[in-house]
Amino acid sequence: MSPITEEIVPLVKQCDCGHLHYDIPIEQMTVGCDAFEQLVAYLRHKRYEKVAVVADDRTFAAAGKSLCDELENQSIRYTICLVQPDENGDVIADERSIVQVLLETPNDVDVFVAVGAGTIHDITRFSSHKMKVPFISVPTAPSVDGFTSMGAPLIIRGVKKTIQAQAPVAVFAHTGVLSQAPKEMIAAGFGDMVAKYTSLVDWQFAHWMADEPYCPFVHQLTEQSLKACVDHIDDIADGGEQGIRVLMNALLQSGIAMLLMGQSYSASGAEHHLSHYWEMEFLRRNKRQVLHGAKVGVATPMIIEHYQRVFWPLWNKLEERPKSIDETARKRLKANAASIQKLLESLPSPGRVRTMLEKVGGAALPEQLGIDLPLVERSLREAHRLRPNRFTILYFLNEWVLGT
Ligand SMILES: NC(=O)C1=CN([C@@H]2O[C@H](COP(=O)(O)OP(=O)(O)OC[C@H]3O[C@@H](n4cnc5c(N)ncnc54)[C@H](O)[C@@H]3O)[C@@H](O)[C@H]2O)C=CC1
Ligand SMILES: O=C(CO)COP(=O)(O)O
Ligand code: NI
Structure with a gap:
């Protein structure tokens, strides 16, 4: 052991x-x-x-x-x-x-x-x-x-x-x-951990809104691993033994969290769905692949931004859009309104996440990875469909509220 x-x-x-x-x-x-x-x-x-x-x-x-x-x-x-x-x-x-x-x-x-x-x-x-x-x-x-x-x-x-x-x-x-x-792989590992900011929020939201299986202990294990990486960002950026150990142990612990659920809820939300969408598109275009952690890293602040700019204002006006969601969803939204607001407020700002990614030598924006704006926009509309059984705020927004 x-x-x-x-x-x-x-x-x-x-x-x-x-x-x-x-x-x-x-x-x-x-x-x-x-x-x-x-x-x-x-x-x-x-x-x-x-x-x-x-x-x-x-x-x-x-x-x-x-x-x-x-x-x-x-x-x-x-x-x-x-x-x-x-x-x-x-x-x-x-x-x-x-x-x-x-x-x-x-x-x-x-x-x-x-x-x-x-x-x-x-x-x-x-x-x-x-x-x-x-x-x-x-x-x-x-x-x-x-x-x-x-x-x-x-x-x-x-x-x-x-x-x-x-x-x-x-x-x-x-x-x-x-x-x-390679240094980019260390930065990618940090990116895969930073992605837990949004995956954990999506998971909690999915539990409240769609009754998805949820475990506070698994949540805590994942959050703890994310925190260890953020607290030791200087060591990780250094690439010395201490930083590598912290990062590796965090990655191993987050993997065990997934294992305990037999699913990746805790580690993979809408930011991962964007990354998977880009990966498939690169394969179709015969373009060299970009590291998974680099993609989910840049997708994380994008998703935070999207939730703040698109989801939040709409969510506040759901009462004025009576046809967009059914009665059960409306009741659940009402019952969890304060908690959902708190949840979104708990996310770091997109700028802060980008600064962290840059600090470890990673990319902060999709264009730095060769992911163009039309692809980004299309993925924000369609990527949730890659995982039809994985409820996320992006899924809720696109399928239930906007009906895209
Ligand atoms: N099973 C799971 O729960 C998870 C799976 N993944 C999957 O992992 C895959 C991505 O894995 P990555 O580790 O990002 O990349 P990768 O395994 O595709 O490796 C990228 C490149 O780095 C090279 N490489 C590896 N170690 C090296 C070293 N020490 N020195 C020089 N080159 C080295 C490899 O040969 C390869 O060419 C994706 O398909 C992703 O979906 C990601 C997270 C969780
Ligand atoms: O990359 C993952 C966790 O970091 C897992 O991805 P999936 O949710 O696609 O299995
Ligand atoms: Ni991942």
Whole structure:
């Protein structure tokens, strides 16, 4: 166990929110410079003899090679699958990558080891789950909060869908590898955390307005991770060991929060839907991908702005638009009016979020990432449809109030 899971497990047992919480299958979580030695000891302890390492060219160079050397030295049998990039040079968590992993993995494998960032993890998470084999996580960059979650956001026939699969049985994050990761990936990890400002607001709103399952403990875990990153923004911007540890632990904890719900409510709201929409559009246009955390980072202040400029004035006038929402929704809005107002007021200003993103070396505006204004505007009208079962303020605004 790790300090994170040691603290969380007993608290989950006490949680009385009334919702099912998934068990945390993660037996060991190491964030340190001896991560690879610990991984080998774990493999021995579990008697995992046939290991399938999944990486891509870059993550193999960053960590896979030295990990495989260690396996070799310890006479542990392994195969390597280097997932191929697409025509644009991007490794994508899609059908082709999954089939490659399934084809290149022996049927009698004991355990998978995902050596990479978010994409390699999701490919491995899904493939290992389908083969009914556990997987071990070796993050190569603190770029997303998906290492410990159970969902695999995949591109299937060009559409980004999240399929619940499995969480890793152990995580071995090498601090030496993480601090050598490209600076943009560290900034992206911070962006994925900043996105929790709006995802948590959307989640709370969804609970009040649409009775979506909600858990205050999971909310608190996520908020705590966000706060740790904001409080240590200078360390994260420095890129030193202390900042990398804070960021990585926050990302791992937010992933566990998702895992507990078996859903990404806590970590992914309208800002993520914009990002997914842009990602799909870039694939259609054959444009090089932009890091997930960079996209959700710039989408966060945009969503805050949109809620303040569009939702708030309309919400105040809902009484004058009797046809726009039904009676149940109107009653719920009335009952929660003060809380919703407080919730929106709790959000930081868009300017403050942009300043934070810039401080860690990230982009603050979509155009800096090559996301043009017409695409931004279209996504604000349509992105919520990517997740028809995920209620957000954007969903409410577009489907219930404006009827777009
Ligand atoms: N499962 C979940 O709950 C979550 C999944 N995600 C998913 O994760 C994906 C994005 O993952 P990211 O980590 O942003 O990017 P990524 O995994 O696509 O990696 C981007 C690039 O960075 C390279 N890279 C990774 N580590 C490196 C290192 N140490 N040195 C040099 N290059 C390195 C990779 O080879 C790749 O070319 C998206 O598909 C997103 O939807 C994001 C959050 C949560
Ligand atoms: O990126 C995520 C959390 O940071 C999860 O995204 P989904 O909601 O698309 O699974
Ligand atoms: Ni994310």
